[in-house]
Amino acid sequence: MDMNDIKQEAIFEDKEWWEEEWQNMPEFVQKDLTPAKTLYVHFRNLEDIETFAQLIGQTVTELTRSIWFPKLELESITNKRYVDEP
DSSP states (O other): OOGGGSOOOGGGSSSOTTTTTTTTOOOOOOOOOOOSOOOOOOOSSHHHHHHHHHHHTSOOOTTOOOOOSSOOOOOOOTTOOOOOOO
16 A cells, blocks of 8 residues: 555644634734834943933833833733623
8 A cells, every 4th residue: 555545644634623622712813012123222331321211211220121112011911801702
């Protein structure tokens, strides 16, 4: 018997494995939260960092790795849940 004649395993069926389980699930659309531009800014000294932080109205420390401008207000997701609508 030729290997091409052997029926493929169930994982290769036309239907995706998750389709049956995901019936009637609520729609989920992921917003694109990536920045429009990332810019590296170099400072000569700590005074320059402090001046920059004051100009943009944000805290910048030696441990700060990134910031958003204007300041990004993070959304809390702990108070969110999916419910089945009648």
